[in-house]
Amino acid sequence: MPQGLAAEMYIERYPSLANIIMTLQFDHVYTSVVFYVLLALFVVNLVGCTLKILPSQIQRTNKEYIMSPRNNAEELYQPGLNQDLLRQSLQKQRFSILEKEDGFVASKHRFGHIGSSITHLGIIVIIIGSIIGAVFADEGYFNLMPGDVKSFPEYGFALRLDDFSLGFRENGTVEQYYSKVSVLKADQPDKEATLWVNQPLAVSPLNFYQTSYGWASRLKIVNGSSEILLAKVLRNGESAFLQDNHMTVYLYGFYPNFTITSEGQPLTMTEEVKNPHYAVILYEFGEHVGSYIVEPGQPIERGEYQISFQDSVLYTGLTYRKDFGYAFVVAGSLLMFLGLIFSFYLYPKQVQVTSNSVKVMTRQNPWGMTFQVKKMVESAMTGEENASWNK
Amino acid sequence: MEQIIFWEETLFTVAFIAYTLAALSFFVHVALKKELMGKIGVLLTSAGFVIHTAAIILRVIESGRLPFSNQFEFATSFTWGIVLCYLVLHYAYRFTAVGAFVMPIAFLVMGYASMLPKTIKPLMPALQSNWLYLHVGTAVISYGAFAVSAGLAAMYLIHLYQKKDDESKSSLLTAETCDYLSYRVIAFGYLMLTLVIVTGAIWAKAAWSRYWAWDPKETWSLITWLIYSVYLHLRFHRGWTGKPAAWFAVIGFLCVIFTFIGVNTLLAGLHSYLS
Numbered sequence: 001m002p003q004g005l006a007a008e009m010y011i012e013r014y015p016s017l018a019n020i021i022m023t024l025q026f027d028h029v030y031t032s033v034v035f036y037v038l039l040a041l042f043v044v045n046l047v048g049c050t051l052k053i054l055p056s057q058i059q060r061t062n063k064e065y066i067m068s069p070r071n072n073a074e075e076l077y078q079p080g081l082n083q084d085l086l087r088q089s090l091q092k093q094r095f096s097i098l099e100k101e102d103g104f105v106a107s108k109h110r111f112g113h114i115g116s117s118i119t120h121l122g123i124i125v126i127i128i129g130s131i132i133g134a135v136f137a138d139e140g141y142f143n144l145m146p147g148d149v150k151s152f153p154e155y156g157f158a159l160r161l162d163d164f165s166l167g168f169r170e171n172g173t174v175e176q177y178y179s180k181v182s183v184l185k186a187d188q189p190d191k192e193a194t195l196w197v198n199q200p201l202a203v204s205p206l207n208f209y210q211t212s213y214g215w216a217s218r219l220k221i222v223n224g225s226s227e228i229l230l231a232k233v234l235r236n237g238e239s240a241f242l243q244d245n246h247m248t249v250y251l252y253g254f255y256p257n258f259t260i261t262s263e264g265q266p267l268t269m270t271e272e273v274k275n276p277h278y279a280v281i282l283y284e285f286g287e288h289v290g291s292y293i294v295e296p297g298q299p300i301e302r303g304e305y306q307i308s309f310q311d312s313v314l315y316t317g318l319t320y321r322k323d324f325g326y327a328f329v330v331a332g333s334l335l336m337f338l339g340l341i342f343s344f345y346l347y348p349k350q351v352q353v354t355s356n357s358v359k360v361m362t363r364q365n366p367w368g369m370t371f372q373v374k375k376m377v378e379s380a381m382t383g384e385e386n387a388s389w390n391k
Numbered sequence: 392m393e394q395i396i397f398w399e400e401t402l403f404t405v406a407f408i409a410y411t412l413a414a415l416s417f418f419v420h421v422a423l424k425k426e427l428m429g430k431i432g433v434l435l436t437s438a439g440f441v442i443h444t445a446a447i448i449l450r451v452i453e454s455g456r457l458p459f460s461n462q463f464e465f466a467t468s469f470t471w472g473i474v475l476c477y478l479v480l481h482y483a484y485r486f487t488a489v490g491a492f493v494m495p496i497a498f499l500v501m502g503y504a505s506m507l508p509k510t511i512k513p514l515m516p517a518l519q520s521n522w523l524y525l526h527v528g529t530a531v532i533s534y535g536a537f538a539v540s541a542g543l544a545a546m547y548l549i550h551l552y553q554k555k556d557d558e559s560k561s562s563l564l565t566a567e568t569c570d571y572l573s574y575r576v577i578a579f580g581y582l583m584l585t586l587v588i589v590t591g592a593i594w595a596k597a598a599w600s601r602y603w604a605w606d607p608k609e610t611w612s613l614i615t616w617l618i619y620s621v622y623l624h625l626r627f628h629r630g631w632t633g634k635p636a637a638w639f640a641v642i643g644f645l646c647v648i649f650t651f652i653g654v655n656t657l658l659a660g661l662h663s664y665l666s
Contacts, residue, residue: 197516367571
């Protein structure tokens, strides 16, 4: 279901479900009450589960802890097994040995017991980080033309766009776009920096991101005696209104390298200014009176008025965001990943050896461990080194 | 340059043929219990993998980057990841019959890749980041592992419909082996998928200002991750091994396929440039 549309759109698209959608806030489901309640229940569940299992997991990391064999654990003992050789093989694989009356217990990766709790903790930290981010976040979007300044008085600095440029490939397509800015702070020298996509700028506590760009063009309307009635900068898709004759000038688009499609639609082949044209639509008293394709400075004659566009410049679109929760999210992700490594690769392993029994104990991978210890037992019978262990 | 493109496409086609023949050989190996066909299948898979790797290297030379930026490139890399995971498993444990269930998946994904436009386009600004290689590289391995786990789960399910006396003569792995191997491969794929999501979030923060935006690709990756999380929890805490675990592995892989193909073709979002 599309998110964030106006209520009318849901009524039009889903007439029988629109009431339910709006009541349950499914038009913005990830910030709805239902979603937050489910998230809260998930966190409570995760915390409860972790608190329940953590004490016993910590106990199991004790060197003396002996794991219980599975009911269907395979007996790997073979008559003639040399316990010393098996012990040596296990020690080579960094198992620690706990001697017993009738044999020994070899253990490895005892701290793997707490792997799942570390994973859970990581997820909890991520969720906490996202909540902190949502509560304290400050974000927005703004456009700047070269020379424009955007102030952030609450943070004590301003950002001035010194230059904006496009990087082109040989075929004329845009490779990257660059905003050269200066950070202006009272009593401090200006600090210059360049942003591009994937290269944000950090000005504590905000981060600035290169998001978009576009063209802005200078509109001029003059009367028969060359008196300027209206001068204004319009972006593509914007319009200006002239009160005198109730005329609306709508800039459909600026096309730096203009062509026209087979369907008669204006199109720019590249963003390089090679063949600039403007597509302009005029309305009077709300009625369409004409559509025009004109070159820079070429006037559109409408009665005693002349309408023209020129001096198109690129403007930059920047997003700013403050997110205190992000550090928590990264820390939580690292914890979660560490927990998963503990759970799946550094999981606890134990081999219990007596005079007439060899059994492997592990919850995670008894099949794989049995497969490998079986080989070690066979080597311990013949005295061969087992090089394939833990491949 | 044109010669490189010619050789890349030729090697891609030869690799596709090798994978197709390998899938057929493995099928004959399992259905008719012909050991030789199993060995031929492994040989064809290995040769196909080498040729496929050469095709990918040529594409890297042509484009000057790893092949991770559109649907064709991901599909061919995905197939490469599936075959890599299968070969690692095969050479570690020598379980030839697994190929009968994994190589058909590789064949299907490679077939899908062969139908997509292969043109090389320069990277759009948002993709010009080293995170691309880590994010998509881990996805290739993760998805490959899930494909292998689904193949193993399918092999397990075949066991359920085999008579006991047939099972003893079968070239298939034992049911228990399929079950455990499938789980281990899922555990590996899950770890990789976690990396996919985490690296994607860090990259999104640098490129789009937000580490998570509930984009359809992100949401479906999370759904896939949750499905495999449930699988792992049920396995440990509810003893869900065998049949339910096998079905879970298959459903998880269907979710992977939807995240890869369905989301790119049906749902618009921040990742739409992939389609």
